[in-house]
Amino acid sequence: MxxxxxxxxxxxxxxxxxxxxxxxYVEMISDTVEAxxxxxxxxxxxxxxxxxxxxxxxxxxxxxxxxxxxxxxEIALRPTRIGRSSLDLSFACTCGGETRFTAESTLVWVGASxxxxxxxxPLRSELISRIDPS
Amino acid sequence: MxxxxxxxxxxxxxxxxxxxxxxxYVEMISDTVEAxxxxxxxxxxxxxxxxxxxxxxxxxxxxxxxxxxxxxxEIALRPTRIGRSSLDLSFACTCGGETRFTAESTLVWVGASxxxxxxxxPLRSELISRIDPS
Amino acid sequence: MxxxxxxxxxxxxxxxxxxxxxxxYVEMISDTVEAxxxxxxxxxxxxxxxxxxxxxxxxxxxxxxxxxxxxxxEIALRPTRIGRSSLDLSFACTCGGETRFTAESTLVWVGASxxxxxxxxPLRSELISRIDPS
Amino acid sequence: MxxxxxxxxxxxxxxxxxxxxxxxYVEMISDTVEAxxxxxxxxxxxxxxxxxxxxxxxxxxxxxxxxxxxxxxEIALRPTRIGRSSLDLSFACTCGGETRFTAESTLVWVGASxxxxxxxxPLRSELISRIDPS
Numbered sequence: 001m002x003x004x005x006x007x008x009x010x011x012x013x014x015x016x017x018x019x020x021x022x023x024x025y026v027e028m029i030s031d032t033v034e035a036x037x038x039x040x041x042x043x044x045x046x047x048x049x050x051x052x053x054x055x056x057x058x059x060x061x062x063x064x065x066x067x068x069x070x071x072x073x074e075i076a077l078r079p080t081r082i083g084r085s086s087l088d089l090s091f092a093c094t095c096g097g098e099t100r101f102t103a104e105s106t107l108v109w110v111g112a113s114x115x116x117x118x119x120x121x122p123l124r125s126e127l128i129s130r131i132d133p134s
Numbered sequence: 135m136x137x138x139x140x141x142x143x144x145x146x147x148x149x150x151x152x153x154x155x156x157x158x159y160v161e162m163i164s165d166t167v168e169a170x171x172x173x174x175x176x177x178x179x180x181x182x183x184x185x186x187x188x189x190x191x192x193x194x195x196x197x198x199x200x201x202x203x204x205x206x207x208e209i210a211l212r213p214t215r216i217g218r219s220s221l222d223l224s225f226a227c228t229c230g231g232e233t234r235f236t237a238e239s240t241l242v243w244v245g246a247s248x249x250x251x252x253x254x255x256p257l258r259s260e261l262i263s264r265i266d267p268s
Numbered sequence: 269m270x271x272x273x274x275x276x277x278x279x280x281x282x283x284x285x286x287x288x289x290x291x292x293y294v295e296m297i298s299d300t301v302e303a304x305x306x307x308x309x310x311x312x313x314x315x316x317x318x319x320x321x322x323x324x325x326x327x328x329x330x331x332x333x334x335x336x337x338x339x340x341x342e343i344a345l346r347p348t349r350i351g352r353s354s355l356d357l358s359f360a361c362t363c364g365g366e367t368r369f370t371a372e373s374t375l376v377w378v379g380a381s382x383x384x385x386x387x388x389x390p391l392r393s394e395l396i397s398r399i400d401p402s
Numbered sequence: 403m404x405x406x407x408x409x410x411x412x413x414x415x416x417x418x419x420x421x422x423x424x425x426x427y428v429e430m431i432s433d434t435v436e437a438x439x440x441x442x443x444x445x446x447x448x449x450x451x452x453x454x455x456x457x458x459x460x461x462x463x464x465x466x467x468x469x470x471x472x473x474x475x476e477i478a479l480r481p482t483r484i485g486r487s488s489l490d491l492s493f494a495c496t497c498g499g500e501t502r503f504t505a506e507s508t509l510v511w512v513g514a515s516x517x518x519x520x521x522x523x524p525l526r527s528e529l530i531s532r533i534d535p536s
Contacts, residue, residue: 010299011149018150022458023428030425031278046338056424061461069150070314144433156324157294164291165412180472190290193329204448279417284471286418337418
């Protein structure tokens with residue numbers, strides 16, 4: 001079950017080659033995770049912090065086709081695996097059916113001391129219900 | 135007496151028109167203020183915070199000529215007026231003698247509660263010695 | 269007649285003081301202008317470029333109250349004056365009725381050579397109809 | 403043989419958790435590649451473009467320890483493998499000997515049509531001389 005975050009490519013996303021500058025994609029991924037926690041899971045970051053956070057500990061990115069000014073990007077987020085404190089996410093960014101990038105990340109549920117803690121139960125159940133192992 | 139901060143224009147600063155995207159200039163101004171407090175005044179932000187901060191309360195910007203990838207920008211900062219809690223700064227960004235933008239800002243010395251406080255004395259004296267009212 | 273652009277304050281907009289980092293506001297202003305040209309005027313930047321552009325030549329900013337993670341900002345843009353090639357805009361950013369910043373800018377209609385050109389007629393008429401001199 | 407790019411952590415790099423916001427690390431990596439091509443290889447991007455470019459096609463990132471305001475980061479870039487048109491790079495970001503993140507990327511030499519082209523000979527030789535397969 002994918003959560004989809006939409007982003008219009010703006011002037012400030014693009015570089016002199018007239019393509020999206022790839023670090024801006026990583027910001028879009030961060031925004032997608034933030035929207036997923038707030039809008040899909042009901043745990044907005046402004047409520048989580050400062051007692052909890054979900055830092056990203058690793059990420060892989062594949063850039064498959066360029067994006068241009070004005071493109072309407074859809075970034076689909078799918079949880080793929082949950083651990084005691086970790087969560088694997090997969091991302092696919094498309095525009096009009098064409099894949100622009102894919103990504104996988106691992107994030108960790110941490111407490112105020114930035115130490116991993118087990119996912120709290122209602123959130124764990126909600127995440128498990130959304131896992132798509134494909 | 136100007137404090138000069140140098141910035142090389144990178145790919146990520148530029149937009150599809152191949153010119154520096156003007157919000158990036160505002161980041162460069164913020165970096166210049168931060169370098170001024172750390173390198174010139176000996177009050178780096180990592181030491182100031184969280185007990186004190188110098189938020190910018192107003193700014194004027196004039197963009198006079200475009201900048202391009204690879205340009206070596208020099209941003210000159212001059213304090214122009216000090217108040218009880220405020221400080222006016224003027225900025226001139228040049229490249230090879232050509233002015234790219236000028237700016238004026240006002241920032242305020244605040245305590246942890248984000249309320250203005252009088253400039254502490256050694257810092258006030260240091261700032262006064264650098265004021266260039268021209 | 270104001271054009272309103274909505275922005276949710278994300279993690280990446282905020283600084284270690286837990287407030288929106290002010291250069292991010294300037295990016296939001298740029299996005300608001302871009303949305304205005306595309307959504308209100310029917311001249312999206314991806315169609316304007318590279319034959320025309322509307323670079324910002326000056327801007328004034330007043331930061332009146334801080335914004336925090338999760339805030340739902342509304343940025344209202346009002347055209348206030350049109351010249352042969354120039355356009356003055358005023359901006360007011362609010363959250364739940366509280367003003368966070370105001371700004372005024374001047375932008376210029378330029379051709380491919382980045383020289384000012386007179387506003388083309390249907391666009392000039394459309395802009396005039398939206399001017400709010402207050 | 404590593405190429406080292408130094409970055410001081412600024413206010414704008416950090417998030418409300420007072421740590422570097424990880425998409426800013428990806429911008430730092432992009433800047434490191436740009437500095438490597440300009441300063442080490444003598445092929446600054448402003449000369450390469452628009453006839454050639456080196457888009458990043460994939461990247462892996464491991465975030466191992468957080469960075470904070472004022473940290474003096476050193477990002478070491480090492481070429482690890484060269485193909486007909488591709489180049490693998492490895493990155494290690496440290497501060498005072500502590501690793502903050504590591505990354506690996508693959509970039510491709512492309513022509514104006516954004517199609518891969520074989521590395522030109524003097525550049526290929528220069529890159530081969532710098533390869534560190536460890």
